[in-house]
Amino acid sequence: xxxxxxxxxxxxxxxxxxxxxxxxxxxxxxxxxxxxxxxxxxxxxxxxxxxxxxxxxxxxxxxxxxxxxxxxxxxxxxxxxxxxxxxxxxxxxxxxxxxxxxxxxxxxxx
Amino acid sequence: xxxxxxxxxxxxxxxxxxxxxxxxxxxxxxxxxxxxxxxxxxxxxxxxxxxxxxxxxxxxxxxxxxxxxxxxxxxxxxxxxxxxxxxxxxxxxxxxxxxxxxxxxxxxxxxxxx
Numbered sequence: 558x559x560x561x562x563x564x565x566x567x568x569x570x571x572x573x574x575x576x577x578x579x580x581x582x583x584x585x586x587x588x589x590x591x592x593x594x595x596x597x598x599x600x601x602x603x604x605x606x607x608x609x610x611x612x613x614x615x616x617x618x619x620x621x622x623x624x625x626x627x628x629x630x631x632x633x634x635x636x637x638x639x640x641x642x643x644x645x646x647x648x649x650x651x652x653x654x655x656x657x658x659x660x661x662x663x664x665x666x667x
Numbered sequence: 668x669x670x671x672x673x674x675x676x677x678x679x680x681x682x683x684x685x686x687x688x689x690x691x692x693x694x695x696x697x698x699x700x701x702x703x704x705x706x707x708x709x710x711x712x713x714x715x716x717x718x719x720x721x722x723x724x725x726x727x728x729x730x731x732x733x734x735x736x737x738x739x740x741x742x743x744x745x746x747x748x749x750x751x752x753x754x755x756x757x758x759x760x761x762x763x764x765x766x767x768x769x770x771x772x773x774x775x776x777x778x779x780x781x
Contacts, residue, residue: 590767605767613765615767654769656769658703
């Protein structure tokens with residue numbers, strides 16, 4: 558069974574630009590969540606989607622948004638990028654209470 | 668207010684010896700606990716979990732111990748290997764919870780010295 562897959566793995570953007578990251582959950586998993594990890598920080602919850610609906614949202618500004626498609630694939634978007642948005646963005650899907658993470662998309666904002 | 672704490676930011680252990688990573692939590696409602704291992708620039712990998720109805724769970728070289736009265740859990744790695752060098756995150760949740768209620772600790776960086 559393939560794990561959670563994320564694309565792209567690495568990208569560099571300029572301040573003010575926007576970025577879209579993509580995620581495919583483990584086959585059969587219907588919910589998807591997104592996390593941000595910055596150096597020295599733990600995992601910060603961004604949002605959760607289930608059946609194309611956002612179920613929960615973390616404490617992030619409105620520049621961070623996401624969506625889920627009917628095939629459970631998800632995208633997250635960050636608009637008007639700031640230097641502080643440089644981070645590893647992780648997508649995850651869940652079986653029971655165990656969260657399985659993708660390899661992440663490493664975003665650098667310059 | 669950190670609900671899940673990993674008070675040791677880093678730990679160094681000789682290859683072949685035991686690594687003990689500690690985690691404390693404050694919310695007595697937590698009843699399911701997980702450990703994840705993370706290499707740089709990669710996503711965390713699930714290692715092992717434990718439910719509050721148990722006090723020990725073992726999987727190969729990894730054993731997690733839970734002390735509910737002390738609100739403390741620990742991950743033991745025996746014997747430690749250089750490939751175990753990574754950041755280890757402890758996480759806690761209540762059963763049947765949503766993602767936002769799974770609380771992660773800040774992580775402990777383990778270095779296993781050959």
